[in-house]
Amino acid sequence: MGSILILGGTSDIAISIAEEYLSNGYQVVLAARNLERLGIVKSDLQIRYNGVVEIKPFDAEELQSHHDLVGSLDPLPDITLCAFGYLGDQSIAKKNTEECLKIITVNFTGAVSILNLISERYKKNRAGTIIGLSSVAGERGRQSNYIYGSSKAAFTSYLSGLRNELFHFGCHVLTVKPGFVDTKMTKHLELNPWLTAQPNQVAKAVFRGANSKRNTIYVLKMWRFIMFIIRQLPETVFKRLKM
Amino acid sequence: MRQKVFNWGRYPQGDVDLLPLYYLEELDELTSKPCIARGNGRCYGDSSLSSQVISTITFDKALIFDKKQGIFKCQSGMQLSDILDIIVPHGWFLPVTPGTKFITVGGAVASDIHGKNHHTEGSFSKHIIEFEIYSGEGLHYTCSAKEHPDLFHATCGGMGLTGIITSVTFQLKKIESVFITRVQEKARNLDEAFELFEKYSNHTYSMAWIDCLKGGNSFGRSIMMAGEHTTLNELNAKQKPEALKLLQGSKLNIPLDLPSFMLSGLSVKSFNELYYHKILGKVKQDKTYFDQFFYPLDAINNWNRMYGKHGFIQYQFVLPLSTSRAGLVEIMEKIRNQGSGSFLAVLKQFGPQDGMLSFPMEGYTLALDFPFRPGLLKFLNKLDELVLKYHGRLYLTKDARMDAEVFKASYPNLGEFINVLDKYVPKRSFSSFQSERLFG
Numbered sequence: 001m002g003s004i005l006i007l008g009g010t011s012d013i014a015i016s017i018a019e020e021y022l023s024n025g026y027q028v029v030l031a032a033r034n035l036e037r038l039g040i041v042k043s044d045l046q047i048r049y050n051g052v053v054e055i056k057p058f059d060a061e062e063l064q065s066h067h068d069l070v071g072s073l074d075p076l077p078d079i080t081l082c083a084f085g086y087l088g089d090q091s092i093a094k095k096n097t098e099e100c101l102k103i104i105t106v107n108f109t110g111a112v113s114i115l116n117l118i119s120e121r122y123k124k125n126r127a128g129t130i131i132g133l134s135s136v137a138g139e140r141g142r143q144s145n146y147i148y149g150s151s152k153a154a155f156t157s158y159l160s161g162l163r164n165e166l167f168h169f170g171c172h173v174l175t176v177k178p179g180f181v182d183t184k185m186t187k188h189l190e191l192n193p194w195l196t197a198q199p200n201q202v203a204k205a206v207f208r209g210a211n212s213k214r215n216t217i218y219v220l221k222m223w224r225f226i227m228f229i230i231r232q233l234p235e236t237v238f239k240r241l242k243m
Numbered sequence: 244m245r246q247k248v249f250n251w252g253r254y255p256q257g258d259v260d261l262l263p264l265y266y267l268e269e270l271d272e273l274t275s276k277p278c279i280a281r282g283n284g285r286c287y288g289d290s291s292l293s294s295q296v297i298s299t300i301t302f303d304k305a306l307i308f309d310k311k312q313g314i315f316k317c318q319s320g321m322q323l324s325d326i327l328d329i330i331v332p333h334g335w336f337l338p339v340t341p342g343t344k345f346i347t348v349g350g351a352v353a354s355d356i357h358g359k360n361h362h363t364e365g366s367f368s369k370h371i372i373e374f375e376i377y378s379g380e381g382l383h384y385t386c387s388a389k390e391h392p393d394l395f396h397a398t399c400g401g402m403g404l405t406g407i408i409t410s411v412t413f414q415l416k417k418i419e420s421v422f423i424t425r426v427q428e429k430a431r432n433l434d435e436a437f438e439l440f441e442k443y444s445n446h447t448y449s450m451a452w453i454d455c456l457k458g459g460n461s462f463g464r465s466i467m468m469a470g471e472h473t474t475l476n477e478l479n480a481k482q483k484p485e486a487l488k489l490l491q492g493s494k495l496n497i498p499l500d501l502p503s504f505m506l507s508g509l510s511v512k513s514f515n516e517l518y519y520h521k522i523l524g525k526v527k528q529d530k531t532y533f534d535q536f537f538y539p540l541d542a543i544n545n546w547n548r549m550y551g552k553h554g555f556i557q558y559q560f561v562l563p564l565s566t567s568r569a570g571l572v573e574i575m576e577k578i579r580n581q582g583s584g585s586f587l588a589v590l591k592q593f594g595p596q597d598g599m600l601s602f603p604m605e606g607y608t609l610a611l612d613f614p615f616r617p618g619l620l621k622f623l624n625k626l627d628e629l630v631l632k633y634h635g636r637l638y639l640t641k642d643a644r645m646d647a648e649v650f651k652a653s654y655p656n657l658g659e660f661i662n663v664l665d666k667y668v669p670k671r672s673f674s675s676f677q678s679e680r681l682f683g
Contacts (some may be wrong), residue, residue, distance in 0.1 A: 037266060040318075044304035048329055 003027040003077035007058055007114060008084025010037050012183040013133065015045075016199035017081060022049040031058035031069065032084070060084050060110030061102065070117040079210065080118050081131040087151075093147045099135050100147055107151035114159055119162055121170045125201045129210055130166070131174045134157045136218070138177075139227050142243050158199055163215060174209050175216040178202050179223040194222050246295065249545050252287035253554030254615050254643055259292060263301040264320070267409060270377045273297050273394070274529035279675040280407045282347030283322060286354065287557045288643025289676040290402050297407055299349050305329065313415035314372065319349030321410045332487050334534075335415035336472070338370035342589075344538050349408040354640040355400030355601040359470070359537070362594040366603055368399035370414045378406035379672035397663035400601035402639050404664065404673050420486040422473035423448070423536040428526045429519070433463025433575075437568065440592045440607075443469040448536075450591040454519060455578050455611060463575065463588060464519060470536055477530070490532055496544040500552040518587060546600060550614045556643055558623060559602075559610035561593060562635035567607040570633030574626060578611070581622055587611075599660040602638045620623060620644055642677065650681040 004021045006014050009030030018028045022045060022227055030053065032038050038055040045053045058069055070076070086106035093100040115130060122128030137145055138152030163173035180196040197205075197219040209217040218224045233241075248259040261281075274297065277376050281291035282299050299320035307316035315326060323337060324344040330336065339351075339358045346356070352374060357366045364370075373387035376398055384406075386395035398405045426443070429443045430436040436451055443449045446469035453465040478486055540546050549554070562570040571590075588611035596603040613619055627649045628635065636653035637645055651657060664671065674682075 040304050040306065043306050047305040047308045048325075 001025055003029065003075075004078065004081060005029045005031065005073065005077040005118075005207075006077040006083055006206065007031050007080045008060070009055070010034065010041055011083060012199045013178065013181060013202055014081070014083040015041060015179070016203040017051065017083065017206055018045055018053075020200070020203035021079075022051040024207065027052040027054070027077070029054045029056060029073070031056040033057070034057045039159065058114075060106045060114070063105075063110065063113045066109060066114045066117055070114070070121065075098050076118070076121050076125070076128070078127065079129045079131065080115070080122075081133070081206070082115060083133050083228070084110070085135070087145075087148055089145055089173075090145045103147050106149045108154045108158070111155055115158075115162065119171070121195065122171045126170045128166075128171045129174065129207060130159075130162065130171070131176060131210055132156075132187065133178065134159065136177045136179050136223055136227055140230055140238070142241075144243065172210070172213050174206070174214060176206055176209065176219070177216065177223065177227075178201070178219045181219075195220065195226075248284075248292060249286060249554070250284045250286050250291060252556055252641075252643060253550070253552070254556060254677070255292070257289065257292040258572075260295045261298050263298045264407070264518075265301050267377075269385075270407060270409075271381055274379055274407065274672055277526060277672055277674045278680075279673055280319070280349060280353070280403045282320060282350040283345055285346045285350065287641040289680070290354075290640055290642070291675060292677075293675045299347060299407070302409070303347075304354075307412070308333075308334075314412065314415060315410040315415055316410060317348055318410050319352075319374075320347050322347055323351070323611070327668055328489060330415055331410055331418070331421060331533075332448065333491055334487055335375050336418045338414055338416045339364065339367045340537055342538065343541055344534075345541065348411045348413075352399055352408050352411055353401060353403045355598055356640075357593065357603050359450045359591065361596075361603055362444060362449065362592045365594060366399075366596060366601055367413075368396075368598060368599070368601065371395075371399070372412040372414060374398070374411040375409045376406045378410055378667050379670065382667075383409070384667070393663050394667055396597070397599050397660050397667075400598050400639075401660065402600065402678065403610065403675065404678055406669060406673055418472045418487075419475045419480075420473045420478060421488065421490070421533055422478070422486075422530045423470040423533055424473045424477060424528070425468060425470045425531050425536055426526065426528045428467045428469075430463075430465040430467055432461055433465075433568075433571065436463055436465040436467065437589065439465075439467040444592070444636075450589055452518065452587045453590045453609070455575055455588045458524070458579055462579075463571070466521075470531075473530055490534070495660065498515065500548045500550075504632055525659070541642070542671050553615040555612050555614045556619065556623065557610060557612050557628065557641045559608060559638040559641045560626075560630045560635050561602065561604055561606055561608040561638075562630070562633045563604055563606040565606075566633040566635070570635060571607065571609060573633075574629050577626065578627065580656060599656040599663070600639065600654060602640070604636070604638070606635070608638075639677065639681075645681065647681050647683060 004026050006018055008014055009032045022028055030038055035057055042055050044051045086103055088099055088103040095101055135152040136154045137149040140151050159173055159175045166173055182196045182198050192199045202219050205219045206219055245258050246255050249256040276295050278295035278297050279291055279295045280299055281295040302318045302320035305317045310333050323346055341356045351367045355366045355368045373385055375385050377383050384391050428439055432441050448470040451465040451467045457464055588609055591607055591608050593603040593608055595605045631652055
């Protein structure tokens with residue numbers, strides 16, 4: 001039976017992915033900052049899925065603590081999902097260094113720090129899969145969220161390099177760009193159904209994508225098309241757009 | 244962000260700030276303005292509408308399931324449908340369930356829901372071990388029949404006015420299979436219907452579909468439906484190994500609002516005719532999956548859209564035992580003469596009930612739908628007068644329009660309820676459009 005480590009285990013998407021893996025017989029280790037909240041998620045998952053769920057404290061911003069977390073994982077789960085992220089507020093981040101650094105640290109530096117440690121162990125084992133939840137926002141910087149976007153761009157780039165390296169050690173890296181996701185938070189909003197995935201759709205796509213060793217997936221096909229167009233726009237045109 | 248929100252009857256609609264609750268720590272900030280909790284929006288009227296609404300649908304985690312003792316604890320936003328999926332395969336069932344499984348546990352407490360077993364097993368509150376409630380200003384209480392009993396009894400059926408229920412622990416009921424052994428028997432008129440309620444009073448579950456449009460000798464013709472959980476002994480060798488296996492049913496959907504001519508008097512009458520003759524003999528006994536027995540309408544997604552975009556009002560009243568017969572005759576005559584009744588109405592016997600604002604009382608309850616049309620509100624006011632005349636009352640969970648006078652005259656424990664509010668929520672931090680209408 002396999003196992004998965006989910007970093008950032010209290011978000012709707014992370015919980016949906018945990019559910020998908022549990023219902024496929026995997027053991028799940030959830031790691032996140034707030035242990036009390038994690039405990040509630042754990043009891044819920046155990047009651048609903050009758051599976052094995054473990055929880056660990058993890059703070060993406062506390063880079064020094066990452067070493068201990070990875071050391072405490074014995075055995076190391078065969079799959080690691082990097083599901084944490086911080087959207088932040090672009091207008092605040094532009095003026096406030098703290099907010100700006102938080103966006104960059106959570107989305108990029110923190111992810112790099114923990115995945116460096118984990119990938120070294122996977123290399124040694126010559127087995128393991130890393131799944132990174134990145135974002136379509138990382139494909140081209142837009143004025144409304146380019147600090148978040150550029151941190152995700154850096155993360156996507158890191159994942160692609162890591163995939164290249166780990167390939168030679170029999171390990172795999174999957175990059176996921178979910179697009180809009182209909183979390184419980186957005187239940188009452190009118191989201192475009194063509195562009196919005198359900199958390200369990202994301203979870204199923206991740207599970208399938210990881211199993212079939214896909215490199216990069218967009219959960220909804222529409223996003224691949226949209227991002228293709230957005231990448232093709234000449235910069236002279238793009239810079240004039242308000243988006 | 245303001246948005247249009249309405250509940251199951253699609254009337255009334257409110258401009259609402261709908262704020263999702265994820266974590267307990269958020270409650271202080273979320274309840275800084277007067278507000279009301281809302282679960283899955285399956286009450287019919289304005290009980291869970293207010294200018295600020297705390298949506299508990301995001302607060303839906305299972306916390307404890309003791310498979311030996313049959314004790315379940317969850318956050319208040321968890322829906323009965325999810326609970327059933329968890330407990331049924333282990334041989335447990337909900338102690339009380341209404342006609343839909345798409346309600347939250349918090350809503351079940353705030354409405355003190357009743358089911359087809361009220362006459363034998365009481366309302367939901369009778370099976371609660373304890374619940375936790377946030378009453379504003381940083382105060383959380385754990386309540387049970389022994390601990391803060393006044394707040395406990397005021398909260399059960401209290402329509403959310405005592406605070407935000409955060410978790411509920413309740414006792415489940417042991418079952419041996421997913422089936423219900425069902426008996427259906429036809430009553431040719433109202434007298435026969437009453438006789439059948441007596442005849443089936445020892446059955447755990449009972450209710451009757453009643454035709455409100457038929458007059459003369461067939462006035463009050465009904466189909467009595469009674470049921471028991473099927474035991475292992477009643478199953479054949481092939482069924483036994485799968486006695487507790489959940490079945491996935493397919494669902495119909497009503498994707499848009501149907502035009503209102505679909506509900507003309509003629510089409511309702513012919514529907515009732517068909518329904519009544521669905522059972523050919525006088526008595527029919529069969530085994531049915533629990534979903535079909537308890538939740539026939541859940542099989543049709545959005546059945547409320549059947550009544551068109553103007554929505555409908557479900558009118559449910561209860562009359563005490565001593566006046567039930569005379570009261571039902573007069574009220575049903577009035578509905579029949581007006582000719583705007585619904586497809587089917589539900590008649591049900593209640594057992595004794597305590598609580599401050601809980602709806603049931605020993606007697607009979609009738610529930611029927613009225614599609615929203617001009618003149619309806621006036622007509623319902625007339626029905627209210629009759630309900631008062633026979634010392635009955637209306638179900639707050641289905642109400643969208645009752646006058647304060649009618650409410651005050653029909654809920655005798657209101658004074659006691661207000662004393663509890665004075666003690667625990669002196670600032671009245673929780674209010675709905677309904678409470679403003681009824682208490683104002």
